[in-house]
Amino acid sequence: MFNQKTLENSEPIVEEEVSLKYAYKVILFNDDWHSFDEVIAQIMKAIHCNREKATSLTTQVHNLGKAVVFEGELQQCLKVSSVLEEIALHTQIES
Numbered sequence: 001m002f003n004q005k006t007l008e009n010s011e012p013i014v015e016e017e018v019s020l021k022y023a024y025k026v027i028l029f030n031d032d033w034h035s036f037d038e039v040i041a042q043i044m045k046a047i048h049c050n051r052e053k054a055t056s057l058t059t060q061v062h063n064l065g066k067a068v069v070f071e072g073e074l075q076q077c078l079k080v081s082s083v084l085e086e087i088a089l090h091t092q093i094e095s
Contacts, residue, residue: 024072
């Protein structure tokens with residue numbers, strides 16, 4: 001998003017708003033063979049979050065078919081994805 005300001009008798013000054021979003025994200029897909037408790041536990045292990053957050057993410061995955069469960073640098077995303085896949089959860093890393 002750009003915001004343009006003009007000072008009297010001068011050129012416009014353009015300020016750029018910078019987004020600090022991470023370049024990569026881990027997407028977790030819903031399946032029919034893992035229980036809620038299994039997925040919650042694995043999310044907690046993968047992203048080091050509390051049960052409440054893991055439950056919320058698991059519910060999103062269940063209701064929407066998939067959800068972003070982590071955003072970060074590529075190396076971090078690879079680690080998170082690897083932990084989730086330890087129990088054969090299906091993940092995808094996107095940029």
